[in-house]
Amino acid sequence: MHHRRSLVVIDIVGLTPGLLGAHTPHLNQLANDGFLATMEGVFPAVTCTAQSSMLTGLKPRDHGIVGNGWYFRDLAEVWFWRQSNRLVRGEKVWETARELFSGFTAANLFWWYNMYSSIDHAVTPRPIYPADGRKIPALYSDPADLEATLVEALGEFPFFDFWGPKSGIASSEWLTEAAKLVFGWHRPDLLLVYLPHLDYNLQRLGPANPKIQEDVRAIDAAAGALIEHLRGEDADVLVVSEYGIEPVIGHVDINRILRAQGYLQVRETLGWEMLDAGASRAFAVADHQVAHVYVNDPRDIERVKRLLRATSGIARVLDDDGKHEWDLNHQRAGELVAVAEGGYWFTYYYWLDDAKAPDFARTVDIHRKPGYDPVELFVDPKLKLPAAKVAWRVLQKKLGMRMLMDVIPLNAELVQGTHGRLHESPDQGPLVIGSRRDLAIDRLAMTDVKDLMLRHWT
16 A cells, blocks of 8 residues: 555636635635645647646647647548547656556546546546437546446536536536545545636626626635545645636637638538538637637638738737747647737637528537637527526427527627636736645746646655
């Protein structure tokens, strides 16, 4: 039996030094006992890129995760939120630790790319899509029976509280309880836990909204109970975050701009317009404040670059030199990468008439949309009786009827918070709070987090 102290790394998305204060007594206590450091994020400041950088110690140009999704040129398709860990290049922290420490074990609750990795225990969201078009909430786990054991102990994972208009604290609370159980059952040397709660209202309401204090208090309480439990079990704790969220001023319909100039192609199907990426001379994969712009013919690159640089709301357009400078020079990146101005973000919208928007546009459908859609956090305010419409759709589903949960608006104006750019002020960027005062540091790069984890066992 080894006596290595376990380390639990809790990713509280959207947490910044600026949000700490009267509403975060538990996180303050952890910082007082140990340390608080500001963190220099990676670009783009989005979940999949940030997490991969922390776990590999590499920049996006080396680990290859250039966003939450990208255009797979060989498939001529845009894919977001893939799960296979084989997409991530580089040695993960638990792989390095295994070489250094015999018998090292690790578990991952909901950090991304959590399927088919070399980790010992994994749990990740993985809905089931039966042939009749239903979407059934479910989890994937390795070993396969871990999911059933957790669900038996805690009840079903509250999937609709994890993303969509109903997103709230319930999903993060379920994850803190799951973390206690997995820790107790397996006692891994490293446990990764993802708590998404702050992401929701920071994007819905914006960071300046006074209601955010309630969300900060709620996540502090949930994380605090987990931290207290783990420290009682003699584990070390690191709290990390991925980015800060800034208030929205406006948005850029980058694909409509490319379409108006004849670069983007659509195909009409059943009266809907579908993005025809493979046939487009240029189109953008929108991801918060960053858009990968894929340009089919190299001769168009200069023209597209000029068009986008002249577009209001776009701060810069990275070409090969720019991507190199921003550590994003990887084959998966667009020929060009557009970066929004502060307070602006990119929609994925490419249709010019809402009547021709595809059916999935008005639903929560993170895998079919060729870009990220924060408007999925809202129920359409134009619906006369939104609760009644949702209830009717749920009833149709229960009766086995075909139904479409078409309650999401097509109004980008609703979104009040965004991220993806790097923050000028450390107070508004990511952070690390650690229980080990002897490992204290004032500021670190996101790519140093892997090394900081490893120092817990040396």
